[in-house]
Amino acid sequence: MDRYEHFAPFYNALSGEWPVYSAGREAGIRALGLRAGMTVLDLGCGTGLNFPGLLSGIGATGRVIGVDGSPAMLAQARRARGTGVDLVCADLTSPLPGLPRVDAVITTYVLSLIPAWRMVWESVVRPLGRRTRVCIVDMQRPKGAYGLLSPLARAACALGGSDIDAHPWTVVEEECDDVVSASARGGHLQIRAGTLR
Numbered sequence: 001m002d003r004y005e006h007f008a009p010f011y012n013a014l015s016g017e018w019p020v021y022s023a024g025r026e027a028g029i030r031a032l033g034l035r036a037g038m039t040v041l042d043l044g045c046g047t048g049l050n051f052p053g054l055l056s057g058i059g060a061t062g063r064v065i066g067v068d069g070s071p072a073m074l075a076q077a078r079r080a081r082g083t084g085v086d087l088v089c090a091d092l093t094s095p096l097p098g099l100p101r102v103d104a105v106i107t108t109y110v111l112s113l114i115p116a117w118r119m120v121w122e123s124v125v126r127p128l129g130r131r132t133r134v135c136i137v138d139m140q141r142p143k144g145a146y147g148l149l150s151p152l153a154r155a156a157c158a159l160g161g162s163d164i165d166a167h168p169w170t171v172v173e174e175e176c177d178d179v180v181s182a183s184a185r186g187g188h189l190q191i192r193a194g195t196l197r
Helices: 008-014 017-032 051-058 071-080 117-128 144-160 170-175
Strands: 039-043 063-068 085-089 104-108 133-139 176-184 189-196
Touching: 017 051, 017 104, 017 133, 017 176, 017 189, 039 051, 039 117, 051 063, 063 071, 071 085, 104 117, 117 170, 117 189, 133 170, 170 176, 170 189
Parallel strands: 039 063, 039 104, 063 085, 104 133
Antiparallel strands: 133 189, 176 189
8 A cells, every 4th residue: 555645645745845854855956966958867756846956957858757656646746747757656676677868866865764775776776877976865863953853853754754774875975986975954964976886
């Protein structure tokens, strides 16, 4: 059963996007260094919150391929997609046959939801080949003065089904060159972008 079947219509309003999570999305899209005409794979695209920023970066000649395992979330994304976006319903831990040449891939707040997130890297990301730009945006416990908000961050992640201690961005540090590292919201949001070796 689709875990988002009943929640998808309300996801954008209830996800904390504006006060918290949009900062990571925006930083991740900037870190990709998009150019006109590029093809971008948005893994775990959900309701399409990345689409406006991605489309702005790739222009009218570019293409976004949004992939998600939830038909309900893709139904919401279909309403927001605009021109230049194709949607695919697929399991992110399995290979995606028939993909065109992809210049960049982004995944925002998704891998920490998948216990076997390294399978996404092995099955989908790594096969994209050398020189593909990759960005992972995800969450960890806030640091420093923001550490006081750690119980709230843990509760929000648990409510959404995320593992706040997964740290999936570390694979970018391990397997990519030209790594860009950023954080936001007291370190709660972690952004890593790099180029596949």
